[in-house]
Amino acid sequence: MKTTRAAGKRGWIFLIVLLLLLLINQIPLPYYYAQPGEATGLHEVINVENAIEDQGEFYLTTIRQRRANIPLYLWAQVSQYRTVTPTDSFLMEGETDEEYFHRQDMMMESSQEASKIVAYQKADKEYNVDYLGIRVSEVIQGMDAEHHLKEGDLIQELDGESLQTLEEMNELLADKEAGEEVELTLTRDGETLTETISIDNFPEEMDDSGRAGLGLLYPYTYRDITFNPEVAIEAGAIGGPSAGLMFSLEIYNQLLDEDVTRGQNIAGTGSIDEEGNVGRIGGIKQKIVAADKSGVDVFFAPDDEQASPSNYEQAMEAAEDIDTDMKVVPVKTFDDAVEFLDSKMSAVKTKN
DSSP: OHHHHHHHHHHHHHHHHHHHHHHHHHOOOSEEEEEEEEEEESTTTEEETTOOOOSSEEEEEEEEEEEOOHHHHHHHHTOTTOEEEEGGGTOOTTOOHHHHHHHHHHHHHHHHHHHHHHHHHHTTOEEEEEEEEEEOOEEOTTSGGGGTOOTTOEEEEETTEEOOSHHHHHHHHTTOOTTOEEEEEEEETTEEEEEEEEOEEOOTTTOTTOOEEOOEESOEEEEEEEEESOEEEOOTTOOSSTTHHHHHHHHHHHHSSSOTTTTOEEEEOOEEOTTOBEEOOSOHHHHHHHHHHTTOSEEEEEOOOSSSSOHHHHHHHHHHHTTOOOEEEEESBHHHHHHHHHHHGGGOOOOO
């Protein structure tokens, strides 16, 4: 009888401990947790029509990121390449996790577009741009635009002036003050609409300077770009702009008749704009670890001047710490990476 009671008591204790562990894992903390991800080969991600088979390969590098819980927070305290960062370093005022990751997906789409343009320009291949207007990605709550515009709207005219780019719209709005009205012509679900919107002051939590504007968050130039030969990128669940440089290098390589990798495995990171400038990204130390574990020979790191230490300096610190044989190369532009590939790849030895 006592044995049965003891066993029952142990069973209840086990159940309570299990429930506590499950509860602890479900409690979200105001941090994002990140750890090294992996180096993903781009042969299967990018396909340029009629491209030749290359001997080496370009890789993008990732970090694994999620909302932190108590176990992950504690793990990050004792692991150099696992980090927790306050959510307000990533989230805008009032933004949810879902909205943040949606924004990352949109940045990925923009990065893909820029990488294609840079690669086709460098390879002297044909592409055509048809500008369609300004796409509304999000409307700021509390401003008049909230009552007139929706996500997905395509703005094509402002006060009768035809719009092609975001820069054109910003120029027309530059001298507008709070209380003034503008008339927008837009399309929504295939229907043409006209909306009159008051210029508003931005909410204080977003801008306490009293600045006024239309009330859009991250609008962007919407355009239809066709490439010859055709190119497709299937990035899956990867978000953010940091794969831009590597996308552009893989596309460029597939457009050429030669293999610029010289048979090497080349990884890297960095955003890219349409002028080929390589931008700073987050988590570069973790990406160095991911690339090293994947046997990469060369790693391109943004040599940015936005903050100190630069991405390249951070990458070198991590590379020295883990004692990697991988060569870390600083780049400011797409052309810097191509120049290295053209002039120095033959001197890079494949790791045993």
